[in-house]
Amino acid sequence: GTWWYHWHWSAQYGDGVVGTMIIDGPATSNYDEDLGTLPLTDWYYKTAFELNEVAQHSTTGPPTPDNFLVNGTHVSGEGVGEYAKMNVVKNKKYRIRIINTSVDNYFSVSMDGHPFTVITSDFVPIKPYVTDQITLAIGQRYDVIISANQTVGNYWFRVQPGTACGRNDITTKGLPMGAILHYDGAPDSNPESTGVTMRTTCVDEPTTSLVPFVPNEVPQSVVGEAGEIDLNHFADPNRNNLFRWLIDGTPHIVNWNDPTLETIMAGSQEFGPNSNVRSMQEKDGWYLWWIQSTTFIQLPHP
Numbered sequence: 521g522t523w524w525y526h527w528h529w530s531a532q533y534g535d536g537v538v539g540t541m542i543i544d545g546p547a548t549s550n551y552d553e554d555l556g557t558l559p560l561t562d563w564y565y566k567t568a569f570e571l572n573e574v575a576q577h578s579t580t581g582p583p584t585p586d587n588f589l590v591n592g593t594h595v596s597g598e599g600v601g602e603y604a605k606m607n608v609v610k611n612k613k614y615r616i617r618i619i620n621t622s623v624d625n626y627f628s629v630s631m632d633g634h635p636f637t638v639i640t641s642d643f644v645p646i647k648p649y650v651t652d653q654i655t656l657a658i659g660q661r662y663d664v665i666i667s668a669n670q671t672v673g674n675y676w677f678r679v680q681p682g683t684a685c686g687r688n689d690i691t692t693k694g695l696p697m698g699a700i701l702h703y704d705g706a707p708d709s710n711p712e713s714t715g716v717t718m719r720t721t722c723v724d725e726p727t728t729s730l731v732p733f734v735p736n737e738v739p740q741s742v743v744g745e746a747g748e749i750d751l752n753h754f755a756d757p758n759r760n761n762l763f764r765w766l767i768d769g770t771p772h773i774v775n776w777n778d779p780t781l782e783t784i785m786a787g788s789q790e791f792g793p794n795s796n797v798r799s800m801q802e803k804d805g806w807y808l809w810w811i812q813s814t815t816f817i818q819l820p821h822p
């Protein structure tokens with residue numbers, strides 16, 4: 521399956537301190553070649569540190585991304601720059617590992633004339649289902665297979681930010697948004713292909729489509745003992761509307777000089793206030809928490 525990781529000091533991952541990981545295992549449908557990871561991210565022309573200062577006191581929501589990147593590249597609002605390219609050979613099947621590594625954008629994606637056979641949802645191999653469009657929340661991954669069975673040419677891989685729950689300045693520029701599927705033997709030019717109407721909503725794939733290939737049931741016995749984690753937010757009027765996410769009513773405050781794991785390794789349980797540590801007493805046991813937003817702002821990345 522497909523993973524990714526990101527830096528967690530302040531908002532620094534917004535500057536691109538992220539990486540992708542592949543852990544090999546059996547796939548639930550066959551393909552010829554793995555095209556690897558395809559990270560999608562919103563992109564800001566100011567640094568994450570600059571924007572974080574603004575965002576913490578914003579009363580109008582988070583800053584608007586200027587653009588987004590597909591595998592690290594895209595054209596600007598002025599049409600400068602390059603689209604990412606995926607190179608294929610006719611009559612082969614390809615696996616593509618799509619990841620949304622954004623700070624603030626949902627994305628819907630589709631490939632003109634090439635429906636997706638979806639084989640994993642996050643890290644879980646699923647029973648394959650076919651769709652012409654998928655939507656990814658922040659952090660989500662879908663591995664898909666496409667069959668290069670169309671006329672040799674160039675086809676748009678369309679990427680649409682979810683404007684129902686966020687913004688992106690590039691959506692206002694009237695440019696094609698996404699990347700290019702390029703067949704071996706086709707000219708080196710932008711596609712003229714047409715495709716489906718892209719979703720702008722921020723939705724999950726239907727849960728009926730997401731059926732694990734190997735079911736792993738949570739024991740009924742732990743359901744009654746499930747803990748609850750409440751996510752909320754607060755803007756402090758006494759500190760220029762300083763915005764903080766809250767976990768069970770407190771912001772998660774980390775003392776960088778005294779990391780949680782180091783405390784544990786030292787044999788201590790003194791985690792300090794607002795660490796929000798959940799202890800699991802039994803090794804190899806089952807623990808279940810309901811994590812829920814009790815606010816009108818959906819928190820995509822707890």
Ligand SMILES: [Cu+2]
Pocket residue numbers: 526528821
């Ligand atoms: Cu994170």
